[in-house]
Amino acid sequence: MHWVDVYAEELLQRGKEHVIETGTSISGQPHLGSAEDIIIGDGVFKALIDKGGSARAVWAMDDMDGLRKVPKQLPAEFEKYLGQPAFMLPCPDGCCESFTEHFTRPFLESLARVDVRPEPLSVSGMYKEGRYDEVVKTALQRADDIKAILEEISGSTRDDEWLPFFPICDNCGRILTTLAYDFDGQKVRYRCAGGVAGKAEISGCGHEGEAGIREGKLPWRIEWAARWTHLGVTCEPMGKDLTTAGGTFETSSIICERIFGHTAPIPVPYEWVTNYGQRLGKSVGRVLTLGEMIDIATPEISRYFFFRTQPTTHKEMDFELGITKLAEDYENCEKVYFGLDENVPEKEIGDIKRTYEVAQVAGVPDSYFQVSYSHLISVVQTNPDFDSILEVLKRTEHFDDLPEESMERLRQKAEAVRMWLDTRAPDDVKFSIHRTPPDIEVPENERALLRSLLDKLEPLEWQADRIHDAVYSVAVEAEMKAGPIFKLVYRIFLARERGPRLGYLLASLDKDFVVERVRHFSE
Numbered sequence: 001m002h003w004v005d006v007y008a009e010e011l012l013q014r015g016k017e018h019v020i021e022t023g024t025s026i027s028g029q030p031h032l033g034s035a036e037d038i039i040i041g042d043g044v045f046k047a048l049i050d051k052g053g054s055a056r057a058v059w060a061m062d063d064m065d066g067l068r069k070v071p072k073q074l075p076a077e078f079e080k081y082l083g084q085p086a087f088m089l090p091c092p093d094g095c096c097e098s099f100t101e102h103f104t105r106p107f108l109e110s111l112a113r114v115d116v117r118p119e120p121l122s123v124s125g126m127y128k129e130g131r132y133d134e135v136v137k138t139a140l141q142r143a144d145d146i147k148a149i150l151e152e153i154s155g156s157t158r159d160d161e162w163l164p165f166f167p168i169c170d171n172c173g174r175i176l177t178t179l180a181y182d183f184d185g186q187k188v189r190y191r192c193a194g195g196v197a198g199k200a201e202i203s204g205c206g207h208e209g210e211a212g213i214r215e216g217k218l219p220w221r222i223e224w225a226a227r228w229t230h231l232g233v234t235c236e237p238m239g240k241d242l243t244t245a246g247g248t249f250e251t252s253s254i255i256c257e258r259i260f261g262h263t264a265p266i267p268v269p270y271e272w273v274t275n276y277g278q279r280l281g282k283s284v285g286r287v288l289t290l291g292e293m294i295d296i297a298t299p300e301i302s303r304y305f306f307f308r309t310q311p312t313t314h315k316e317m318d319f320e321l322g323i324t325k326l327a328e329d330y331e332n333c334e335k336v337y338f339g340l341d342e343n344v345p346e347k348e349i350g351d352i353k354r355t356y357e358v359a360q361v362a363g364v365p366d367s368y369f370q371v372s373y374s375h376l377i378s379v380v381q382t383n384p385d386f387d388s389i390l391e392v393l394k395r396t397e398h399f400d401d402l403p404e405e406s407m408e409r410l411r412q413k414a415e416a417v418r419m420w421l422d423t424r425a426p427d428d429v430k431f432s433i434h435r436t437p438p439d440i441e442v443p444e445n446e447r448a449l450l451r452s453l454l455d456k457l458e459p460l461e462w463q464a465d466r467i468h469d470a471v472y473s474v475a476v477e478a479e480m481k482a483g484p485i486f487k488l489v490y491r492i493f494l495a496r497e498r499g500p501r502l503g504y505l506l507a508s509l510d511k512d513f514v515v516e517r518v519r520h521f522s523e
Contacts, residue, residue: 002354003310007268008047011235014266016053020045021233021265022118023060026086026100028071030107032317033273033280035116035290037237039306040270042116043358044235058231059118063087063100064127064217066166066176068197083174083195083202085217087124100124110291114299115361123223126230128214135226135260136213139164140183142259146222149258153251163188164222167211169204175216177204187212221248225256225264233265240269240312270311275318288319296420297323298412304330304359319424327373330359338368362405369406371397375464376417377425378500379508382433389414396462396507431494433509438495442521446488449474450522453489457518462511468503492521 001009011018022037024030038059045057063086070078074092081089089099096102100122108120126132139146140163147158163180169192176197182189187210194204218226227233242248253264272279275288294302296319305317305326316322335341336349337356344352357364371379371393379396383389393410394400402410421430442450456470471489475482487497489506493514499505506514 002047002307002351002358004043004047004307004358005051005354007044007235007266008051008053010266011044011048012051012053014234018048018053018055018234019232020048020055020057021060021227021231021236022058023062023123023227023236024107025062025065026103027065027067027069029073029103029289031273031280032288032290032293034107035111036270036273036306036315037239037268038111038118039114039116039303040237040268040311041118041235043307044237044268046358057118059120060123060227061100061104061120062123064124064175066174066197068176069200082197082200083172083176085124085168085175087122088168088173106291107289110289110294113294113361114290114303121231123217123227127217130214132218132226132230133213135230136165136218137185138260139218139222139226140188140213143183146255146259149254150221150251153254154246164219165213165216166219167209167216169207170209170211170215171207172205174202174204177202178216180216188216221252222255222259224248224252225260225262228252228256228265229260229262232262234263235266235268237268237270237311239272243267243269268311271314273315273317275316277316288317292319292423293317294416296416296424297326298409298416299361300359300409301327301330301416303361304333304355307355307358308333320426321429323420323424324373324377331370331372333359334368334370337364340368365405365409366403367406369399369402369410371410371413372504373413373417374501375504375507376414377421377429378504380414380417380421381431381500382505382508386411386414392508396464398463428498429500431496431499431505433493434495437517437520438492440491440495442488442492447522449478449485449488450492450518452477453485454515454518454522457511457515462507464501464503464507466503467506468501471502489518492517 020041022041024034041057045055048055066083066085067081067089070076078092087098087100091097091099091102093102096105104120111117143163146164147162150156150158161181163183165180165188166175167178167180167188167190168175169178172192174192176195177192178190179193180188180190189210192204192207195202217223238249249267256262256264280288290302308329332341333352333356336344336352379389379392383392452474453471456473460466460470471485472482475485486502489502490497490499
């Protein structure tokens with residue numbers, strides 16, 4: 001059983017109605033890792049619906065969080081806003097009404113491209129509109145009980161006057177520098193004494209004042225528990241580091257149950273997305289976005305990336321050659337779904353098929369049609385537009401008209417390949433065909449190899465695998481390694497010894513053109 005269905009079944013054992021919550025701190029541009037928990041949550045959400053459950057998917061935009069660092073995507077002058085909550089910050093480019101809108105709007109648009117449409121909830125809005133009033137009051141009134149839990153679970157202690165609330169200083173606007181020390185049932189007294197943003201100290205302004213319970217926020221572990229209670233959350237994906245013994249999830253779960261009287265949600269722990277082994281992060285400038293991935297990998301392949309393995313499996317995302325391997329894996333998954341791969345163990349077929357279903361954006365296609373990403377790398381580089389690409393593919397893939405659905409998927413894939421070539425592809429896969437024979441020397445022994453190849457190409461059905469096999473067979477018959485003959489063919493077309501998969505490259509060209517070029521250098 002696929003893991004999304006395992007979680008759905010576990011949730012249904014608790015009841016029929018569920019709330020799947022995810023959350024993101026709005027401190028800069030959300031990256032691919034920021035999308036991970038939302039996409040995972042979407043998979044569980046849809047599996048619940050498929051099984052007859054009732055579910056709500058919500059995304060908490062943590063725009064009440066204070067700015068702890070100035071990410072590299074922000075202007076240096078944002079240093080003056082350190083410690084202030086995100087909802088108060090201006091748009092860094094002056095193009096949106098707020099900092100929050102600037103970063104969340106394109107993120108939500110990218111999520112919609114992979115058919116992920118959670119209900120967005122502004123955390124600052126929930127505070128300011130009074131929706132957190134009850135849980136905030138409960139937390140403040142039971143501060144001593146919360147302190148005892150924190151010490152019991154994590155070993156951390158708090159001062160006697162500590163209260164679980166960070167008011168926004170009405171003098172300097174910071175939320176990371178305030179210390180609450182008294183609550184009279186309506187107002188919280190505080191002093192702006194200073195705090196920590198990341199590893200840096202932030203000086204407080206020294207102001208002492210009062211704030212209402214709608215003018216600040218709970219500390220994270222308590223706020224998480226309060227949010228579960230307020231929204232009735234039953235499931236939440238989260239980084240697996242949060243689920244360690246004595247960690248954030250355990251602490252919040254106990255606060256949720258003992259302080260707020262709500263059952264903690266079922267966690268879906270996941271492994272972080274990495275790039276060359278390094279975790280993605282806004283603060284260090286290592287940002288790869290979901291939108292960028294969709295642009296170069298198509299919506300379906302992008303969804304597949306998140307569902308093809310267990311959530312806790314390592315997820316390395318290489319936007320260069322890694323995209324071609326990801327696309328190939330997806331294409332193999334598609335073949336299994338349509339019964340075109342007989343080399344898969346029977347026990348794996350069910351999960352592979354389910355992965356394909358979950359990866360779809362507009363439902364499973366009515367019929368199988370596929371042109372590989374690798375083939376398109378060659379075809380796109382030898383043809384300037386989709387019409388000419390289509391003509392080549394009709395010849396090499398042996399089809400005439402396509403259903404509208406298949407045509408649109410093919411168009412998207414061709415556009416994705418072209419975007420990948422323009423932005424992320426390594427130089428050694430890029431090429432240009434020499435339309436006239438390049439000025440290179442071909443010795444007689446290599447001419448003999450080309451004559452042998454010519455005999456094989458002239459009667460050949462013009463398909464990538466048959467072309468590849470023909471080139472390889474020349475080496476076998478000559479009792480030599482295949483490398484030199486492949487390098488030779490690359491030289492006479494590209495004037496270099498490396499290129500994309502040779503069968504796909506030659507299949508993307510007119511057969512008469514290829515045969516004539518081989519003949520030219522064989523004489």
